[in-house]
Amino acid sequence: xxxxxxxxxxxxxxxxxxxxxxxxxxxxxxxxxxxxxxxxxxxxxxxxxxxxxxxxxxxxxxxxxxxxxxxxxxxxxxxxxxxxxxxxxxxxxxxxxxxxxxxxxxxxxxxxxxxxxxxxxxxxxxxxxxxxxxxxxxxxxxxxxxxxxxxxxxxxxxxxxxxxxxxxxxxxxxxxxxxxxxxxxxxxxxxxxxxxxxxxxxx
Amino acid sequence: xxxxxxxxxxxxxxxxxxxxxxxxxxxxxxxxxxxxxxxxxxxxxxxxxxxxxxxxxxxxxxxxxxxxxxxxxxxxxxxxxxxxxxxxxxxxxxxxxxxxxxxxxxxxxxxxxxxxxxxxxxxxxxxxxxxxxxxxxxxxxxxxxxxxxxxxxxxxxxxxxxxxxxxxxxxxxxxxxxxxxxxxxxxxxxxxxxxxxxxxxxxxxxxxxxxxxxxxxxxxxxxxxxxxxxxxxxxxxxxxxxxxxxxxxxxxxxxxxxxxxxxxxxxxxxxxxxxxxxxxxxxxxxxxxxxxxxxxxxxxxxxxxxxxxxxxxxxxxxxxxxxxxxxxxxxxxxxxxxxxxxxxxxxxxxxxxxxxxxxxxxxxxxxxxxxxxxxxxxxxxxxxxxxxxxxxxxxxxxxxxxxxxxxxxxxxxxxxxxxxxxxxxxxxxxxxxxxxxxxxxxxxxxxxxxxxxxxxxxxxxxxxxxxxxxxxxxxxxxxxxxxxxxxxxxxxxxxxxxxxxxxxxxxxxxxxxxxxxxxxxxxxxxxxxxxxxxxxxxxxxxxxxxxxxxxxxxxxx
Numbered sequence: 001x002x003x004x005x006x007x008x009x010x011x012x013x014x015x016x017x018x019x020x021x022x023x024x025x026x027x028x029x030x031x032x033x034x035x036x037x038x039x040x041x042x043x044x045x046x047x048x049x050x051x052x053x054x055x056x057x058x059x060x061x062x063x064x065x066x067x068x069x070x071x072x073x074x075x076x077x078x079x080x081x082x083x084x085x086x087x088x089x090x091x092x093x094x095x096x097x098x099x100x101x102x103x104x105x106x107x108x109x110x111x112x113x114x115x116x117x118x119x120x121x122x123x124x125x126x127x128x129x130x131x132x133x134x135x136x137x138x139x140x141x142x143x144x145x146x147x148x149x150x151x152x153x154x155x156x157x158x159x160x161x162x163x164x165x166x167x168x169x170x171x172x173x174x175x176x177x178x179x180x181x182x183x184x185x186x187x188x189x190x191x192x193x194x195x196x197x198x199x200x201x202x203x
Numbered sequence: 204x205x206x207x208x209x210x211x212x213x214x215x216x217x218x219x220x221x222x223x224x225x226x227x228x229x230x231x232x233x234x235x236x237x238x239x240x241x242x243x244x245x246x247x248x249x250x251x252x253x254x255x256x257x258x259x260x261x262x263x264x265x266x267x268x269x270x271x272x273x274x275x276x277x278x279x280x281x282x283x284x285x286x287x288x289x290x291x292x293x294x295x296x297x298x299x300x301x302x303x304x305x306x307x308x309x310x311x312x313x314x315x316x317x318x319x320x321x322x323x324x325x326x327x328x329x330x331x332x333x334x335x336x337x338x339x340x341x342x343x344x345x346x347x348x349x350x351x352x353x354x355x356x357x358x359x360x361x362x363x364x365x366x367x368x369x370x371x372x373x374x375x376x377x378x379x380x381x382x383x384x385x386x387x388x389x390x391x392x393x394x395x396x397x398x399x400x401x402x403x404x405x406x407x408x409x410x411x412x413x414x415x416x417x418x419x420x421x422x423x424x425x426x427x428x429x430x431x432x433x434x435x436x437x438x439x440x441x442x443x444x445x446x447x448x449x450x451x452x453x454x455x456x457x458x459x460x461x462x463x464x465x466x467x468x469x470x471x472x473x474x475x476x477x478x479x480x481x482x483x484x485x486x487x488x489x490x491x492x493x494x495x496x497x498x499x500x501x502x503x504x505x506x507x508x509x510x511x512x513x514x515x516x517x518x519x520x521x522x523x524x525x526x527x528x529x530x531x532x533x534x535x536x537x538x539x540x541x542x543x544x545x546x547x548x549x550x551x552x553x554x555x556x557x558x559x560x561x562x563x564x565x566x567x568x569x570x571x572x573x574x575x576x577x578x579x580x581x582x583x584x585x586x587x588x589x590x591x592x593x594x595x596x597x598x599x600x601x602x603x604x605x606x607x608x609x610x611x612x613x614x615x616x617x618x619x620x621x622x623x624x625x626x627x628x629x630x631x632x633x634x635x636x637x638x639x640x641x642x643x644x645x646x647x648x649x650x651x652x653x654x655x656x657x658x659x660x661x662x663x664x665x666x667x668x669x670x671x672x673x674x675x676x677x678x679x680x681x682x683x684x685x686x687x688x689x690x691x692x693x694x695x696x697x698x699x700x701x702x703x704x705x706x707x708x709x710x711x712x713x714x715x716x717x718x719x720x721x722x723x724x725x726x727x728x729x730x731x732x733x734x735x736x737x738x739x740x741x742x743x744x745x746x747x748x749x750x751x752x753x754x755x756x757x758x759x760x
Binding site (some may be wrong): 029 | 294347389390391393394395397398399400402403420421424425426427428429430432433436439440443444445446447452453454455458464531682739752
């Protein structure tokens with residue numbers, strides 16, 4: 001019996017199929033991570049919407065929030081630049097890749113600067129902190145969770161940038177760079193939801 | 204047998220000093236070793252959680268008993284629930300998935316071996332954090348105190364005012380840590396199944412165990428994460444003065460309930476689906492028939508995965524919801540019984556007309572079928588909102604979910620242990636001890652959990668510290684406790700069997716059960732690289748094809 005089974009190893013039984021190709025594991029894993037992260041964001045968005053207008057004290061969103069149009073444009077356009085960066089790397093145009101990649105970091109960084117400025121204004125001018133009222137709690141948690149993901153993304157982008165400037169990122173790495181780009185697109189898409197919920201519906 | 208001589212790592216290990224062995228195990232990224240680590244770690248916590256259960260049962264044996272103080276009693280049921288769900292059931296099932304999935308799809312390892320190790324150690328950290336609260340929860344200078352807010356940790360019990368010290372924080376951090384570990388493993392299992400299959404292993408040819416673990420991992424991604432999100436909110440409330448669950452500032456305690464049960468109910472299916480997976484492998488082999496209705500089994504599992512996402516608020520009928528919500532959750536809860544029933548009929552269909560061999564794994568499987576059916580039926584009873592209003596938060600509920608978890612999940616796990624132990628260690632488990640274990644555990648299980656329904660019907664609330672004599676609960680509780688002690692003895696028999704068989708068991712050979720899936724095609728225990736050459740498959744039962752070249756399954760596909 002076991003001898004029979006063992007011969008499976010020596011001479012594999014049927015002919016191997018000629019066109020056997022499976023998806024790239026990095027893409028599948030990133031898709032899994034994105035699904036998991038979406039569930040986390042969903043819970044925070046639900047909490048935000050559930051608590052709109054339920055604060056017992058001020059300040060209210062209508063009084064203090066200003067729509068961050070410029071920085072939103074920065075973040076959304078960084079999705080375009082990272083897309084072009086990944087495409088250039090796949091076509092082995094490393095120079096364009098590095099340029100676009102650095103531009104992405106710059107745009108993402110300026111978005112973070114915008115968030116920092118907004119928080120500074122809310123804390124020092126309006127006295128709104130995470131413990132002031134329900135609006136403060138939900139606002140800083142939701143926007144903060146997103147900002148945390150942008151920061152994590154920026155750190156990963158910077159690591160790739162350092163390797164790229166050292167000449168270590170070539171066309172062979174383009175699939176991995178694509179995976180990172182997927183994450184960045186996700187972070188941008190989440191901002192569309194957060195923006196709608198916080199700055200449009202929540203006021 | 205060893206025409207192609209393969210070095211088995213287990214044989215080399217014996218010659219090394221113990222520090223090297225320890226170093227190898229701590230730094231390993233091999234899916235089989237991580238699987239064994241997961242299982243060993245879970246068994247350790249099974250004993251700890253079992254001791255907590257025994258303490259609870261001693262306290263409830265007699266009316267007006269004061270074996271432990273009310274405070275300790277609260278800590279015991281909190282720690283028992285948290286330990287058993289997060290640090291026994293989850294890691295043990297991930298352990299089996301880790302060990303078996305790559306072998307069954309003919310791969311050499313998981314898609315991300317280092318992520319695999321990272322996830323395991325995150326889960327391990329979670330367990331340590333939970334039990335560190337025993338010494339560290341009041342700060343190092345004070346006496347410790349374990350979490351005592353119940354495993355649901357309903358608001359406002361977890362607010363600073365009602366839970367001073369750090370016991371709730373350790374509870375939160377331990378669940379966050381093990382939750383991230385679970386997400387990492389789930390992503391890894393999905394990537395492994397979709398990207399690492401051997402040539403010819405189409406989705407429609409995967410063993411059902413692999414299919415069901417794929418569904419389970421997909422569910423983990425969207426069920427564990429709401430819990431993580433809620434834990435983050437709880438930390439914001441406790442550390443940064445947030446108001447998520449603070450009713451005085453407009454927050455809502457009911458929102459925590461929803462978030463907890465959006466995790467909590469699908470979690471039951473996350474735990475039971477891998478057990479369905481064990482059944483779908485073990486029952487066909489010991490009935491000597493291929494699984495009945497393979498495509499329907501897959502469809503039913505996916506269906507359970509979807510429907511179970513929309514049943515959570517049946518845990519909240521007694522909280523008070525409007526009649527539309529009550530009707531919706533009653534209907535969805537009853538609907539999830541349909542695909543589950545399909546599975547039970549398919550397993551029965553597999554056994555029907557088969558040459559059933561009553562080996563220990565099969566005995567536990569039959570026990571599973573019977574008990575899981577009853578557990579499902581009491582579940583349907585409680586899905587009716589009016590019935591639940593009467594019996595919610597009573598011992599009837601406790602009996603129901605222990606029927607699922609012990610009668611279903613634990614029985615399936617025992618079946619899996621007896622079935623795959625020969626593959627993992629190269630030795631058979633003792634059939635005699637196994638039969639003793641089965642019958643003793645079966646009788647004690649029914650003594651405990653059949654009778655536990657009755658005090659519930661008589662009105663005994665769950666989590667009660669003690670009770671008055673003359674309510675008619677005394678004798679029943681005494682019998683329930685005696686059953687629990689006998690179960691503990693049966694578990695000790697099982698542990699003894701694990702240890703004795705490791706040294707004295709009969710040599711297993713590659714394929715002791717004459718089975719059909721790929722893990723039996725390699726050595727026992729498998730070499731580090733699993734397969735000397737990557738296998739190629741042409742049907743759902745590659746080893747059948749190999750053993751019966753005159754009538755292979757591939758001819759009928």
